[in-house]
Amino acid sequence: MTSEIVRIIVGNIIHCSKQYEINTIEKGFIMVLGNKILAVDNELALEEVKSRLNLTDHETEKIVLKESQILIPGLIDTHIHAPQYPNCGLGYDKPLLEWLDIYTYKLEKRYRNQEFAKKVFNAVVRKTLDHGTTTACYFASLFENSSIALVDAAIKHGQRAFVGKINMTTLAPDDYIETPSESIKTTKKFIEDVKAKKNDLVQPIITPRFALSVDMDLMKELGKIAKEQDLHIQTHICENLDEIRLVKEKYNLLYAKVYDEANLLTSKTVLAHGIYLTEDELKLLAQRGTSVSHCPESNTCLKSGLCDVKKLIAAGVKVGLGTDVSGGPSPSIVSAMKAALDTSVHISFNKENYTPMTYADVFYLATLGGAEALALEDKTGNFEAGKDFDALIIDMDIENSSVDYLLGCKPDEILQKFIYFGDDRNVLNVFVAGKRVK
Numbered sequence: 001m002t003s004e005i006v007r008i009i010v011g012n013i014i015h016c017s018k019q020y021e022i023n024t025i026e027k028g029f030i031m032v033l034g035n036k037i038l039a040v041d042n043e044l045a046l047e048e049v050k051s052r053l054n055l056t057d058h059e060t061e062k063i064v065l066k067e068s069q070i071l072i073p074g075l076i077d078t079h080i081h082a083p084q085y086p087n088c089g090l091g092y093d094k095p096l097l098e099w100l101d102i103y104t105y106k107l108e109k110r111y112r113n114q115e116f117a118k119k120v121f122n123a124v125v126r127k128t129l130d131h132g133t134t135t136a137c138y139f140a141s142l143f144e145n146s147s148i149a150l151v152d153a154a155i156k157h158g159q160r161a162f163v164g165k166i167n168m169t170t171l172a173p174d175d176y177i178e179t180p181s182e183s184i185k186t187t188k189k190f191i192e193d194v195k196a197k198k199n200d201l202v203q204p205i206i207t208p209r210f211a212l213s214v215d216m217d218l219m220k221e222l223g224k225i226a227k228e229q230d231l232h233i234q235t236h237i238c239e240n241l242d243e244i245r246l247v248k249e250k251y252n253l254l255y256a257k258v259y260d261e262a263n264l265l266t267s268k269t270v271l272a273h274g275i276y277l278t279e280d281e282l283k284l285l286a287q288r289g290t291s292v293s294h295c296p297e298s299n300t301c302l303k304s305g306l307c308d309v310k311k312l313i314a315a316g317v318k319v320g321l322g323t324d325v326s327g328g329p330s331p332s333i334v335s336a337m338k339a340a341l342d343t344s345v346h347i348s349f350n351k352e353n354y355t356p357m358t359y360a361d362v363f364y365l366a367t368l369g370g371a372e373a374l375a376l377e378d379k380t381g382n383f384e385a386g387k388d389f390d391a392l393i394i395d396m397d398i399e400n401s402s403v404d405y406l407l408g409c410k411p412d413e414i415l416q417k418f419i420y421f422g423d424d425r426n427v428l429n430v431f432v433a434g435k436r437v438k
């Protein structure tokens, strides 16, 4: 895949070089060869770096950013249900378990039809890329063939993705579940089929829907497959009080202990929501290196609750952001950043000695934090030399000197405006592993 053209982007660059630390390089440059970042530095060092890396004779493509533009790392959605996209914005008069029964399973059943699956999944991948999601961790379908259609869409459009065929054997309509043995068989086939694509960006992920959709034996089998094949795992946890009560009734264990008993809590596991995790459960997740996907828009729309992610982070749990489409109504991680800020402010109204999160905190969660949550920090999340070049060019002057940008902004202020006020129109270009995909 390596092209010999060196791409150099010159302008204002913002990323998190460390946890919760924003690094702004004013008048900087980033140098990219093929999929990899070669160097990031101040523009004054450009010629010296080129000759040190023996690149003076290479063909180069130089992109010079305008003052209204910044270069930031690609955004990471750690939890999104691709098949639910047609339901975005629907059904928020119901809480989680009723919403699943009345709206969600009814839609998800339709993915037995592969043509329908192809149409929706291509649209979802295109839409999320356009909003700046360079990495997505997807729940795909119960159906193996349709789940492969999502893999194909990610490959076609050039998105980095984890794709999971859902395991679900109970608590859904009879015509929308598998038997445990079918579930294992189709999961193994799915993993094989994804691996056969030999695509560096797209990986299978083990995906038991949640503890109420499966039983302990099946979860243990899935834990075994994940271990044998060194795969990531995703599921839901502690989202809703009725859900937690039913899990306690079914397993007579704390929610996190259910997954731990099945060996599903690993350093490559991401659990969506985690609103009501107890101190003991947080300790367990921190010990296992398991992360939580914070899904603030879904938590609000399904009235699940306010997730205090600062508490999770303080307990040593890795956290990323998720849209949780269609529990959340928006496919945009920018919306998720804004909702995470809103949630944090709302928590501060009722909690003493609590400082709400800042734009810098949610920027971290959406980039390096997301990469760490998906155990991908060696590949993506910021602009360290040696990582893949996953990046966005953001422009807050798209209306060309309209009042939106009338007064001009410093690079940090452009980032603030983008988080609080921006949308896909402000995402000018998207790069995944060095390839321009928008």
Ligand SMILES: O=c1[nH]c(=O)c2nc[nH]c2[nH]1
Pocket (backbone or CB within 6 Å): 081, 096, 100, 104, 209, 210, 236, 239, 298, 324, 327
């Ligand atoms: O937000 C959610 N969306 C879902 O599809 C789901 N399934 C189980 N639990 C869930 N929570």
Ligand SMILES: [Zn+2]
Pocket (backbone or CB within 6 Å): 079, 081, 236, 272, 324, 327
């Ligand atoms: Zn979900």
